[in-house]
Amino acid sequence: MGRILATRLLRLGATLFAVTFLSFIMTSLLPGDPVNAILGVDAPRDQETVDRIRDELGLDKPLPVRYVNWLGSAVQGDLGESYINRGQTVWGDTIVQRLPVTAQLAFMAIIIAVILAVPIGVLGAYRQGRWEDQTTSAGVQVALSVPNFITGIFLIWLFAVKLKWLPASNWNRISDKGLIANLETAILPSTALALTQMAIFSRLVRSDMIATLQENFVLSAKAKGLSDRYVLFRHALRPSSLSLATIVGINFGALLGGTVVIETLFAIPGLGFRLINAINQRDILVIQGITVFVAVAYVLINTIVDLLYTVLDPRIRKG
């Protein structure tokens, strides 16, 4: 166990180094003078600002030194300031403000997806090869092929434009408007995100369940005269859900960076929407900050999931 932990941590360290370094050199990859890239060639400027940026970026120092300096302040939560919206810090005013919104979306999407996927997957396995399985499998195939922004548009069309049940865009924070108003704005975007996840999860549950249903303990449970439903959900589901738990964790991490399109479609003030704004405004430090944050979060979540998996499944721990 200790050995596994050590190698995992070593690999984690290497990956974190590479991910942060790649995000960092983004500013150096920009063609021409980074100051120009940051301010924009035709933007009004004064010598003081130019000097400040040069100083902040430490452009006179070699790249490794600049990286270590940048990493040093990044670890302390200093990712610089937006050059478009002056005085807005990348960490405090952007990431800390917006992460809860994106995290809530990702979390709700995963919950909705799991709630839908488990019954569908179990049904598919239980009625393997019959019409129920064939119908759900076909549905899952289609769901996998529909990009989330298309789902989102048609949800808006149905529930906001035609039925007028829910707002088409915007976001109510729980702290401002309360939970109900918040959910009203959150349910459509998270459902749009959930569809693809549901398809991925239910495929996994189905194939794992088919394997589990062939085990001896399922046979003996059936032989004891337990009902099919009891056997399915009490005996077979738990051993089948280990890989589901893994993919849920990994996809939650991926969704932190995967809500970009949906946030833009629904005008939700999350990390992704800000990232797109920053790209359009060429607000380099905001792009860099969000990129490095999302990437590090993704790597950390993956490692935690990986370790949990090792703890939960003794076969892997020993192997």
Added chain:
Amino acid sequence: MTATDPGTKTEFPSERLTKVSTAMSIDARQGTPPKRSSPWAVFKEMPIFVKLSAVWLILVFGGAIYAKIDQVIFNGALPLQDPNFQTNNFDPSTGEFGTGDPIESPSWSHWLGTDAIARDTFARIVHGGWVSLIVASVAAAFGIIVGGFLGSLVGFIRGRTETIVMSIIDVILAFPALILLLAMVSIFKVRDLFIIAMVIGFLSIPAYTRVSRANSLAISNREFVLAARAIGTKPATILRREIIPNVLPTVLSYAMVAAAFVIVVEGSLSFLGLSVQLPTSTWGNMINQARRDIDLNLLQVVAPSLALVFTVLSLNQVGDWLQKRSAHRASAL
């Protein structure tokens, strides 16, 4: 799959070896050796839905190529409307405005109606396929040539090279895909089809490398490779004649599924306004432009959405089927 590799045309690689190592692989040679079948023979094998998918792909991408030829070589003389022509435009030669209207319903002259600035939607969808086709093909080419080769190589030679290459691959895969793509795209001020295709192509390499390495690892342990080593064949020759021809079918069928993913990614970029610049039509930017008037004319959103979804679904169907088929053939190897 029409791989015209001169090495595989004359004899199937493991065919030659059986003469040397019958004792080792006598059971593996049961039945007929997998032959390179013609595209038509492959098509006939397909179940009905896969057939329909293949037909759709041929129509969409054939249409896109036709539209491009029309635009570039014949200057719009072939029968298909100009995707950027606004049918209500003022025409200086006649001194009159065009007779078209924005958001027209479907008619014989505009099969799928017109968009918000009176351009023919059908023509824009047909032309929109070009961007998807190019991005998907460039990504597949990068993936198969670079990723496929790299994966076959490191899976076969192992050792430190493998560790280094796979570590680099793992780091690229450690980024959430869309975020890395956005960060790379944001570096470029002017985004044209070439840059978008290059960036997406470059980012496709890691996944292909993983797939082909896994296959290469498995194949490197097979009897015929062992036999080839035993008779003193040079490693480069084994790689060329045994490993790569056997990794290739899997990588090619993976390319279909990967292309589906790449088309969705390009669609998302277009939808965000970060792919090729307007007025070039892509399915993603058509959906984005039309969604503002979705209550006025649903069809302008539905038509490009269906084009995108059908194409992705078809690639998935054909890709899955090819993957199953190549897995089945590998087990007969």
